[in-house]
Amino acid sequence: MQNTQAIERDVVIIGAGPSGLTAAHELRKAGLSVAVLEARDRVGGRTWSNTIDGAWLEIGGQWVSPDQEALIGLLGELGLDTYSRYREGESVYIAPDGTRTRYTGEMFPVSEVTEKEMNKLIATLDELAAAMDPARPWEHPQARELDTISFHHWLRSQSGDEEACNNIGLFIAGGMLTKPAHAFSALQAVLMAASAGSFSNLVDEDFILDKRVVGGMQGVSLALAAKLGEDVILNSPARTVRWSGNDGDWRVTVEGDNATVTAKRVVMAVPPNLYSRVSFDPPLPRRQHQMHQHQSLGLVIKVHAVYETPFWRGAGLSGTGFSASSLVQEVYDNTNHEDPRGTLVGFVSDEKADYAFSLSAEDRKKEITASLAHFLGDEALEPVVYYESDWGSEEWTRGAYASSYDLGGLHRYGMDQLTPVGPIHWSSSDLAAEGYQHVDGAVRMGQYTAATLVASLKG
Numbered sequence: 384m385q386n387t388q389a390i391e392r393d394v395v396i397i398g399a400g401p402s403g404l405t406a407a408h409e410l411r412k413a414g415l416s417v418a419v420l421e422a423r424d425r426v427g428g429r430t431w432s433n434t435i436d437g438a439w440l441e442i443g444g445q446w447v448s449p450d451q452e453a454l455i456g457l458l459g460e461l462g463l464d465t466y467s468r469y470r471e472g473e474s475v476y477i478a479p480d481g482t483r484t485r486y487t488g489e490m491f492p493v494s495e496v497t498e499k500e501m502n503k504l505i506a507t508l509d510e511l512a513a514a515m516d517p518a519r520p521w522e523h524p525q526a527r528e529l530d531t532i533s534f535h536h537w538l539r540s541q542s543g544d545e546e547a548c549n550n551i552g553l554f555i556a557g558g559m560l561t562k563p564a565h566a567f568s569a570l571q572a573v574l575m576a577a578s579a580g581s582f583s584n585l586v587d588e589d590f591i592l593d594k595r596v597v598g599g600m601q602g603v604s605l606a607l608a609a610k611l612g613e614d615v616i617l618n619s620p621a622r623t624v625r626w627s628g629n630d631g632d633w634r635v636t637v638e639g640d641n642a643t644v645t646a647k648r649v650v651m652a653v654p655p656n657l658y659s660r661v662s663f664d665p666p667l668p669r670r671q672h673q674m675h676q677h678q679s680l681g682l683v684i685k686v687h688a689v690y691e692t693p694f695w696r697g698a699g700l701s702g703t704g705f706s707a708s709s710l711v712q713e714v715y716d717n718t719n720h721e722d723p724r725g726t727l728v729g730f731v732s733d734e735k736a737d738y739a740f741s742l743s744a745e746d747r748k749k750e751i752t753a754s755l756a757h758f759l760g761d762e763a764l765e766p767v768v769y770y771e772s773d774w775g776s777e778e779w780t781r782g783a784y785a786s787s788y789d790l791g792g793l794h795r796y797g798m799d800q801l802t803p804v805g806p807i808h809w810s811s812s813d814l815a816a817e818g819y820q821h822v823d824g825a826v827r828m829g830q831y832t833a834a835t836l837v838a839s840l841k842g
């Protein structure tokens with residue numbers, strides 16, 4: 384390890400993902416000096432585009448929904464355009480018994496009884512979400528009751544229809560938190576819904592997966608980093624945060640591999656599961672030590688399969704498919720802007736990802752493409768490019784998409800997750816209210832953290 388630079392700034396930011404870079408950008412605009420230390424050799428964190436075997440792919444976060452106003456505003460400021468996800472034609476639903484049905488509209492083609500149960504669960508979750516301020520889920524009138532039961536068991540307390548429970552569970556468990564529904568609370572599920580405006584918004588893929596960014600979502604971070612220039616220092620994981628002072632008159636020194644930065648404040652713009660990779664001197668208080676052990680990332684394999692043409696469109700299919708019981712539980716047309724080739728994206732989540740990773744790479748590809756073929760036809764068996772995003776193996780992330788509390792953690796610790804410790808502030812999509820777990824939440828947290836720091840340093 385070598386320290387090549389000693390730098391003095393108003394604020395040092397750890398992590399050049401969308402949250403840290405937004406904070407840096409806003410602080411700069413307010414006239415404060417910044418330095419951003421980034422562990423990887425690139426910016427963007429969980430947003431990343433790369434060319435694999437000649438196919439350009441968005442390996443991490445990519446979709447934008449219409450309620451994500453902070454992100455949409457930043458895209459406008461940076462001059463980045465968006466385009467719509469392809470969605471013409473019929474979707475496919477695979478039932479628990481393996482039956483494949485084509486359908487249109489939002490409701491899966493299930494029996495009348497199951498449809499009624501699904502609608503009842505959606506209405507109940509919408510009501511619970513409407514009663515929640517996503518910035519204060521622990522103040523929900525049923526916070527403790529909902530936080531001490533798993534989402535799996537809560538669903539079954541509301542409905543005896545297993546297919547309905549699994550279908551509704553899919554939208555939050557496999558689909559968002561990427562943990563089994565028995566591993567997080569009903570309160571955490573309601574927060575996921577409230578952070579996106581309602582549960583109905585999560586069920587509507589045309590809303591939640593509406594648009595993509597031309598050139599890729601990583602473009603947000605690349606554009607911000609270009610503005611920050613040499614103040615972004617790559618290949619420089621922060622190892623130690625030392626701090627002293629009191630009453631707002633703080634001094635903090637962050638030691639990274641390529642720079643040591645002395646500043647008045649530090650922003651930890653990394654997911655909470657990585658806080659303990661940094662040594663704090665003096666150590667963090669008991670409350671933070673405990674809280675951070677209850678926040679963890681989920682696990683999902685984002686599968687990219689590229690074909691010479693989007694063959695499913697010719698068959699009248701949109702490329703969208705859902706199945707709570709299949710290995711690939713969601714599939715979408717992910718063809719790039721103005722690309723003649725067709726790309727599918729599929730998701731293998733939580734315990735199914737554990738199973739998939741227990742297979743050899745060859746068998747995994749075989750089973751995953753067979754699952755894609757069950758949705759969209761045998762042509763899906765032979766992609767010209769095949770790639771699995773494996774964020775669980777990334778040292779500086781360790782899972783996907785984002786972090787959530789274990790059972791009971793949200794109402795027990797959530798109110799302190801943003802409380803600064805001396806000069807140390809916390810900022811990431813994992814801590815957001817609106818846009819929680821999404822790039823929009825990362826941007827909102829960056830803006831919030833910057834505003835807090837501007838008020839205390841310039842106020």
Ligand SMILES: Cc1cc2nc3c(=O)[nH]c(=O)nc-3n(C[C@H](O)[C@H](O)[C@H](O)COP(=O)(O)OP(=O)(O)OC[C@H]3O[C@@H](n4cnc5c(N)ncnc54)[C@H](O)[C@@H]3O)c2cc1C
Pocket residue numbers: 397398399400401402403420421422423426427428429430442443444445446447619620621622652653654657660661685772774779780782783784785810811812813820821822823825
């Ligand atoms: C497969 C996948 C699909 C997703 N899909 C979507 C989607 O479609 N739409 C959407 O809105 N969101 C999506 N997301 C989520 C979205 O990408 C994240 O919410 C967002 O990137 C979080 O931004 P952040 O800045 O809070 O954290 P990150 O993006 O994780 O950035 C944190 C940065 O900190 C760095 N770091 C960590 N530790 C240190 C250290 N000690 N020192 C220095 N640097 C450090 C990391 O290298 C990283 O660059 C997806 C995520 C994944 C993984």
